[in-house]
Amino acid sequence: MERNLILLCILCCCCIIFIGPSDSQTDTLAQGQQLKDGMQLFSASGIFRLGFFKPGNSNTSYLGIWYNRNNEKAAWIANRNNPILENSRVLTIDQYGNLKILYNMGDSIELYSVHQEAVNTSATLLDNGNFVLSELNPDGSIKQELWQSFDYPTGTLLPKMKLGFDRKTGLNWTLTSWRTDNLPAIGSFTLGLDPTGLKQMVIWWRGSIYWTSGPWNNGCFSFMYEFCNYYKYNFSYISNENETYFSYSVDKGTTIFPRLMLSAGGELRGFGMDSMFTGVSCTSSTNSSLKDGCVQQKLPDCRSPGEKFVLKMGLMSRDGIKFHENENLTLIDCWDECFKLCSCIAYASANDDGTGCEIWTKGTTFTQNNLGILREIHILESKVRLWWIWLTILVGGTALFPLLCSCCYVLWKKSKARGSRSQRMTYNILLHDLGEGRRRQKDGKTSNNELQMFSFETIALATNCFSAANKLGEGGFGPVYKGKLLDGQEVAIKRLSRSSGQGLVEFKNEAILVAKLQHTNLVRLLGFCIQGEEKILIYEYMPNKSLDFILFDDQRKNVLNWKKRFSVIEGIAQGLIYLHKYSRLKVIHRDLKASNILLDKDLNPKVSDFGMARIFGLNEMEENTNRVVGTYGYMSPEYAMKGIVSIKTDVFSFGVLLLEIVSGRKNNSNYHFKDQLNLIGYAWQLWNEDRGFELVDPGLGESCPITEVLRCIHVGLLCVQDHAADRPTMPDVVSMLSNESIPLPPPKQPAYFLNTVRAEREMAENKSEICSTNDVTISVIEAR
Ligand SMILES: *[C@@H]1O[C@H](CO)[C@@H](O)[C@H](O)[C@H]1NC(C)=O
Ligand SMILES: *[C@@H]1O[C@H](CO)[C@@H](O)[C@H](O)[C@H]1NC(C)=O
Ligand SMILES: *[C@@H]1O[C@H](CO)[C@@H](O)[C@H](O)[C@H]1NC(C)=O
Ligand SMILES: *[C@@H]1O[C@H](CO)[C@@H](O)[C@H](O)[C@H]1NC(C)=O
Ligand SMILES: *[C@@H]1O[C@H](CO)[C@@H](O)[C@H](O)[C@H]1NC(C)=O
Ligand SMILES: *[C@@H]1O[C@H](CO)[C@@H](O)[C@H](O)[C@H]1NC(C)=O
Numbered sequence: 018m019e020r021n022l023i024l025l026c027i028l029c030c031c032c033i034i035f036i037g038p039s040d041s042q043t044d045t046l047a048q049g050q051q052l053k054d055g056m057q058l059f060s061a062s063g064i065f066r067l068g069f070f071k072p073g074n075s076n077t078s079y080l081g082i083w084y085n086r087n088n089e090k091a092a093w094i095a096n097r098n099n100p101i102l103e104n105s106r107v108l109t110i111d112q113y114g115n116l117k118i119l120y121n122m123g124d125s126i127e128l129y130s131v132h133q134e135a136v137n138t139s140a141t142l143l144d145n146g147n148f149v150l151s152e153l154n155p156d157g158s159i160k161q162e163l164w165q166s167f168d169y170p171t172g173t174l175l176p177k178m179k180l181g182f183d184r185k186t187g188l189n190w191t192l193t194s195w196r197t198d199n200l201p202a203i204g205s206f207t208l209g210l211d212p213t214g215l216k217q218m219v220i221w222w223r224g225s226i227y228w229t230s231g232p233w234n235n236g237c238f239s240f241m242y243e244f245c246n247y248y249k250y251n252f253s254y255i256s257n258e259n260e261t262y263f264s265y266s267v268d269k270g271t272t273i274f275p276r277l278m279l280s281a282g283g284e285l286r287g288f289g290m291d292s293m294f295t296g297v298s299c300t301s302s303t304n305s306s307l308k309d310g311c312v313q314q315k316l317p318d319c320r321s322p323g324e325k326f327v328l329k330m331g332l333m334s335r336d337g338i339k340f341h342e343n344e345n346l347t348l349i350d351c352w353d354e355c356f357k358l359c360s361c362i363a364y365a366s367a368n369d370d371g372t373g374c375e376i377w378t379k380g381t382t383f384t385q386n387n388l389g390i391l392r393e394i395h396i397l398e399s400k401v402r403l404w405w406i407w408l409t410i411l412v413g414g415t416a417l418f419p420l421l422c423s424c425c426y427v428l429w430k431k432s433k434a435r436g437s438r439s440q441r442m443t444y445n446i447l448l449h450d451l452g453e454g455r456r457r458q459k460d461g462k463t464s465n466n467e468l469q470m471f472s473f474e475t476i477a478l479a480t481n482c483f484s485a486a487n488k489l490g491e492g493g494f495g496p497v498y499k500g501k502l503l504d505g506q507e508v509a510i511k512r513l514s515r516s517s518g519q520g521l522v523e524f525k526n527e528a529i530l531v532a533k534l535q536h537t538n539l540v541r542l543l544g545f546c547i548q549g550e551e552k553i554l555i556y557e558y559m560p561n562k563s564l565d566f567i568l569f570d571d572q573r574k575n576v577l578n579w580k581k582r583f584s585v586i587e588g589i590a591q592g593l594i595y596l597h598k599y600s601r602l603k604v605i606h607r608d609l610k611a612s613n614i615l616l617d618k619d620l621n622p623k624v625s626d627f628g629m630a631r632i633f634g635l636n637e638m639e640e641n642t643n644r645v646v647g648t649y650g651y652m653s654p655e656y657a658m659k660g661i662v663s664i665k666t667d668v669f670s671f672g673v674l675l676l677e678i679v680s681g682r683k684n685n686s687n688y689h690f691k692d693q694l695n696l697i698g699y700a701w702q703l704w705n706e707d708r709g710f711e712l713v714d715p716g717l718g719e720s721c722p723i724t725e726v727l728r729c730i731h732v733g734l735l736c737v738q739d740h741a742a743d744r745p746t747m748p749d750v751v752s753m754l755s756n757e758s759i760p761l762p763p764p765k766q767p768a769y770f771l772n773t774v775r776a777e778r779e780m781a782e783n784k785s786e787i788c789s790t791n792d793v794t795i796s797v798i799e800a801r
């Protein structure tokens with residue numbers, strides 16, 4: 018009896034499992050069916066989704082296809098120039114077989130209409146992201162393909178999509194940028210193949226050539242060398258009497274596809290997994306030095322190439338000239354307009370969504386102002402004006418100081434008095450925990466590992482509202498700012514990007530745990546801040562910045578003689594041993610690299626960004642993780658490709674770092690070496706030819722002890738061996754380095770297939786840094 022019941026239960030469960038998903042997820046739209054707002058088609062393995070979406074916080078919606086992971090931009094959009102305002106919108110196949118969007122009780126956008134007699138069609142979202150409309154035979158099998166979304170690329174090139182032209186149908190496969198990061202309408206940049214027959218890619222800016230890739234050579238374009246070298250991707254350039262195109266494909270079984278995207282600002286970005294593989298940018302508004310392939314834009318006589326605009330938050334004294342408010346101008350067009358007009362000194366977008374332009378000519382003045390209404394204004398920076406701006410800041414700052422003090426006071430009072438209920442709850446829980454920490458400390462029972470909680474206002478004030486001037490850099494998990502707390506203490510402030518899917522309580526718990534990791538070679542976490550979506554970590558400030566800042570600079574690296582370098586290597590190793598072994602948490606860093614090694618005033622190394630995997634809620638165990646964090650070039654092969662994490666992941670990165678410190682060269686820049694090897698490959702080659710000492714930084718001079726240096730290189734090569742099991746552990750590394758009598762095994766073939774990578778984090782997040790100071794303004798009024 019009982020057994021029957023259990024069997025029944027199991028049967029029921031199975032039914033639910035089998036019926037459940039296939040019922041709610043389908044990849045095909047059949048004739049007569051409607052895909053309503055809120056419904057979605059999923060490709061067979063769920064890799065892609067198709068449905069209506071609203072970008073940013075706009076009212077209008079679009080039909081798009083996007084990755085069914087993270088919050089990535091739509092890879093394809095059906096109606097980029099016909100956004101739909103109404104709520105009643107459906108995608109449907111009508112009785113004649115036409116594929117169309119219906120809205121507003123009768124209006125329609127036709128994606129494909131059958132020209133001759135009515136046919137039976139259905140549309141399927143494939144696992145490669147292609148949405149295909151096919152004519153069906155009476156038995157339901159596919160007779161022929163009529164239409165596919167891959168023939169109408171928008172801003173993203175996925176594997177199997179083509180870039181080029183079809184001579185028979187007259188189709189041009191090009192990418193066209195979004196107008197702004199949140200507005201899918203057609204922007205001002207287009208990427209395509211050169212129509213003149215040169216085998217190259219071209220970016221046009223409003224019809225004129227802006228960038229060229231250089232010729233297709235050895236199965237690759239040089240700007241995406243690192244892409245081509247990845248063995249899972251296959252690139253091709255096909256030209257015959259019917260069509261000419263560039264395309265690429267991925268290994269079977271890949272579920273995270275690489276993407277080539279053309280951004281609203283005209284940057285071409287190549288992504289693989291979660292990191293950027295390659296980036297091409299000619300934006301002269303931020304950097305006037307020309308880069309490979311960028312076409313020199315004509316300068317008017319009154320402008321010099323050194324003149325550039327910097328982004329500031331503040332106000333102009335008068336209204337400027339506004340134009341094309343409702344049109345297709347974006348920030349780069351505003352830059353162009355302003356640059357061409359000799360009297361222009363500043364520009365900004367006219368509309369909140371980043372479209373339209375407002376420009377100001379001489380005679381108006383800029384006030385840097387972080388209270389009240391904030392606006393992103395691009396100001397022409399030239400030496401003459403500089404003193405003036407400083408004066409404004411100084412005067413403005415002095416005038417505002419009492420104001421700031423009073424608002425801090427009011428804010429403090431306010432935060433004691435009110436606050437939304439749920440936030441208040443979290444605050445109470447946190448304050449309770451922290452209060453306990455404090456009490457215990459008074460008893461003298463705990464050490465000085467108390468973690469402070471900061472309010473968002475304090476942090477905003479300390480960093481001057483996250484101003485660009487205070488920005489120290491962009492880490493893997495978000496930007497880092499320098500800040501000065503009210504008591505004068507200097508701190509480094511890391512504003513975590515919003516992609517962490519963690520709740521506040523988990524975030525807090527992890528931050529508290531990580532704060533307990535204390536070692537002379539680890540950067541200390543001082544506190545954190547949680548407010549709404551904002552999650553911020555506050556660290557001790559390191560005056561000598563990071564190792565990459567010093568090591569890879571021809572001048573600055575002179576302070577690092579061999580003795581110092583060796584002690585840096587040892588310090589990093591000690592920090593890692595602590596993380597791996599002696600801390601209770603057994604933390605695997607995952608993103609060890611030169612820019613994550615900070616240097617204190619005596620150039621002692623301190624590992625930073627450890628525990629970020631915990632803080633972001635990623636699993637620390639050795640297992641497949643679907644979110645790979647890390648930096649190509651420092652990532653071990655098993656991690657980069659299969660997502661397998663272990664302490665050997667860090668050992669690999671340490672090995673790369675060691676070779677970088679000895680050679681003073683970056684692993685991921687290959688231009689020094691013939692054969693285009695990266696540093697690991699180069700070191701391996703020299704080692705096998707018994708020329709290891711040639712790797713040593715020439716700046717170190719004759720003075721360095723060659724046996725010790727060679728031993729370092731040897732250990733470095735042992736750390737970067739292809740198989741994780743062959744690599745030593747960190748304690749092994751330390752004893753190998755410090756004890757010259759230990760015999761070292763010969764290194765095996767390292768992993769160096771990922772060459773020359775400028776890996777940068779995907780900046781999919783909204784990059785506008787408008788800091789909410791509404792509270793500040795309101796409280797000032799209350800104070801009066
Ligand atoms: C969004 O809709 C609201 C109310 O319907 C309207 O007031 C507002 O102007 C709309 N915004 C945009 C950007 O269209
Ligand atoms: C289209 O073909 C499918 C499969 O054969 C069939 O189930 C469906 O009824 C057909 N629809 C029309 C309108 O003929
Ligand atoms: C495609 O591009 C070619 C040459 O650039 C042009 O002549 C042709 O009209 C374009 N076709 C379409 C459909 O835009
Ligand atoms: C790469 O793609 C080309 C063209 O599609 C094909 O001929 C070739 O066999 C592919 N190579 C590999 C290794 O898959
Ligand atoms: C070009 O198209 C024609 C007609 O469809 C076809 O017969 C021929 O094989 C195609 N050529 C190539 C190289 O694919
Ligand atoms: C401009 O770019 C070059 C090369 O990328 C870089 O060396 C230089 O520092 C940049 N200049 C500024 C002002 O950002």
Ligand SMILES: *[C@@H]1O[C@H](CO)[C@@H](O)[C@H](O)[C@H]1NC(C)=O
Binds near residue numbers: 344345
């Ligand atoms: C976009 O701008 C171009 C030229 O700047 C203009 O010719 C075109 O009409 C504009 N299109 C729209 C939809 O505003």
